[in-house]
Structure formats: C-alpha cells, structure tokens
Amino acid sequence: MQKRTFGWLIGILFVVTHLATVQAKENEFTLQGEGRDTDVTSIERNVSPVQDLIITITGKSRYRMESKGKFSLYKGERQKIKDVRFALKSGEVKSWEFPAAKEIQSVNFSVYGKGEIKVMIEQGAQSPAQAVTETEPSRTELAPPEPAETAQPSGAAAGSFQALLKDADKSYLSGNKLEAVEKLKQAALAIWDEVPLTIKNIRLVEDTEIYVTRKSNTYSSGENIYITGQMFGYKLKRVGGGYSINITTDMYILQDGKVLAGQQDFGKFEFISPIPNTEFRLDLTYWLTDAPAGVYDIQTIIHDQNSGESTKFTMQIKIR
Numbered sequence: 001m002q003k004r005t006f007g008w009l010i011g012i013l014f015v016v017t018h019l020a021t022v023q024a025k026e027n028e029f030t031l032q033g034e035g036r037d038t039d040v041t042s043i044e045r046n047v048s049p050v051q052d053l054i055i056t057i058t059g060k061s062r063y064r065m066e067s068k069g070k071f072s073l074y075k076g077e078r079q080k081i082k083d084v085r086f087a088l089k090s091g092e093v094k095s096w097e098f099p100a101a102k103e104i105q106s107v108n109f110s111v112y113g114k115g116e117i118k119v120m121i122e123q124g125a126q127s128p129a130q131a132v133t134e135t136e137p138s139r140t141e142l143a144p145p146e147p148a149e150t151a152q153p154s155g156a157a158a159g160s161f162q163a164l165l166k167d168a169d170k171s172y173l174s175g176n177k178l179e180a181v182e183k184l185k186q187a188a189l190a191i192w193d194e195v196p197l198t199i200k201n202i203r204l205v206e207d208t209e210i211y212v213t214r215k216s217n218t219y220s221s222g223e224n225i226y227i228t229g230q231m232f233g234y235k236l237k238r239v240g241g242g243y244s245i246n247i248t249t250d251m252y253i254l255q256d257g258k259v260l261a262g263q264q265d266f267g268k269f270e271f272i273s274p275i276p277n278t279e280f281r282l283d284l285t286y287w288l289t290d291a292p293a294g295v296y297d298i299q300t301i302i303h304d305q306n307s308g309e310s311t312k313f314t315m316q317i318k319i320r
Contacts, residue, residue: 027121043308051123058118059088067115195233197309202229235306242272246305
C-alpha cells in the first residue's frame with residue numbers, strides 16, 4: 001500500500017502488479033493511416049504537465065513519398081495551445097522540444113491518408129541537438145485531458161465472424177456444446193480489434209474479494225472506496241507465445257466541475273496471458289483523507305498502451 005498527498009487529499013491504491021509514478025519516461029509507438037488522402041487517423045497520449053516534453057517523429061510510409069500530418073498540444077480544460085504540422089519522407093526524423101512552463105497535458109497525433117509515422121515521447125531527458133525549441137511560457141490549472149478519439153479498423157473480420165457464428169450454431173444443434181462455446185469465443189476474437197476501448201458494469205462494491213454491491217455512495221473521510229468494472233476492446237498484443245494486456249490509468253478528484261487534485265500515469269495493469277483473454281476486470285481502491293464533508297466526483301481515465309486508445313468514467317461519492 002502506498003499513499004500520495006494532494007493537499008488535504010491523500011492516496012490512491014490500485015489492485016495492480018505495481019504502481020507507476022510520474023518520473024522521466026519514454027513512450028514510443030507507430031501511427032499508420034488507413035484511409036483516403038483526406039482521411040485522418042489519430043491517437044492521443046497524455047503527458048506530465050510539470051516536465052519538459054520532447055516529441056520525435058520519424059517518417060515510415062511505404063505508400064507515399066511523404067507522411068503528412070500534425071500534432072496538437074492541449075492544456076487545462078481541453079484548451080488547445082497550438083497545432084504543429086509536418087511532412088516527413090521515409091526515414092526522415094524531426095524533433096520538437098516544449099518546456100514544462102507550457103504545462104502540456106495531452107498531445108493528439110494525426111496522419112493523413114496512408115501515411116505512417118513513428119512517434120517517440122520523452123520527458124525528463126536532454127533535448128536532441130536538432131530540436132526545434134518552444135520557449136513561450138503559459139499557466140493553467142490542473143485539469144484531466146479528454147480521452148483519445150482513435151480511428152477504428154474496418155470490418156475486415158466480419159466475414160469470419162459470421163462464419164464462426166454459423167459454425168457455433170451447427171455445433172450447438174448437433175449437441176456439441178463445448179465446440180459451440182469455442183466457436184463463439186473465436187467469433188468474439190475475430191472482431192475484438194473493432195471494439196472501442198470501453199468500461200461497463202461499473203459499480204461501487206463493499207470489497208474486491210466477493211464484490212458485494214455497496215448500497216450507498218456515502219463514505220467517511222479515509223474510508224476505502226472500492227470500484228470495479230469490466231473492460232472491453234483493449235488490444236491483445238502478441239509477446240512471445242503469449243498475449244499482452246497493458247492498461248494505465250489517471251485519476252482526478254473534482255468538486256463542482258473543478259479539479260482539486262489528480263495524478264497521471266498512476267496505475268499500471270500489465271500482464272501476459274498464455275491465451276487471448278477477453279475477460280478483464282478493473283479493480284480500483286481510492287480513499288480521501290481529511291476531506292471536508294461534501295460531494296466529490298472521482299474521474300478515472302483509462303489508457304490502452306497497446307492501441308493508444310483511451311476512455312474514462314466518473315463516480316460520484318459523498319464524504320460525511
């Protein structure tokens with residue numbers, strides 16, 4: 001158990017393999033466009049607003065002479081700082097550095113058509129020699145970033161999905177129930193990558209052992225607040241002979257729409273399963289210590305590190 005102090009707000013405990021703190025970090029991913037020249041494919045990533053930010057983009061398109069796109073910087077309550085446009089030949093690299101004074105909280109990356117880029121996000125590191133430096137300072141209050149709006153893959157798997165459903169029906173009618181279940185699971189996996197990152201069946205519970213639903217959302221200051229939910233649409237990434245699930249979470253405490261405290265990249269759920277696992281629950285435990293009596297919103301933002309997608313939910317609680 002580990003506690004963090006946010007003024008009068010203290011601590012957050014996740015049922016996870018370990019907790020991640022905001023330190024110097026590096027985040028690397030590829031973004032590939034899949035549409036016409038006028039179509040845009042986007043991924044959004046959250047960053048720490050209290051650290052210098054370095055963005056390095058490499059052109060990787062196999063279909064175009066140049067990969068064209070832009071990235072947008074946001075702070076505060078989804079306040080856009082600026083758009084930065086780029087056009088990179090395959091193998092061409094360009095870097096930009098932004099000081100912590102700009103208080104950037106999220107970056108939305110976009111490419112047009114069939115462009116492809118490799119993006120590296122660095123914080124707390126030395127700037128590259130050829131970086132384009134941004135120096136204008138700005139100030140803002142802490143605010144949770146909006147989740148990414150990520151383009152979804154086309155329904156290329158729809159044919160196999162329908163075929164597997166028919167096979168499952170045949171197996172069921174023939175009396176082979178086990179085979180029917182296996183076919184249904186295969187059908188779900190056939191369209192899994194088309195399912196948007198979603199959390200459902202969210203509820204307050206008395207504990208995270210037998211999951212008795214809590215009858216009230218009223219708590220004493222310092223009392224554990226248990227939340228559980230079911231995740232859908234996270235990307236299953238092949239790692240060796242297994243399948244990786246890699247989820248991180250941010251949390252924010254709000255009152256009357258104003259953010260009182262929060263922490264980005266605080267929780268980390270990462271594990272490898274020997275089978276493609278589409279049954280994943282998210283168990284969270286929060287507590288507020290020395291909080292004045294009142295109504296609070298606890299917002300959790302969920303990031304799938306394997307796909308770049310994000311989603312969020314908010315639970316309202318009362319401190320007596």
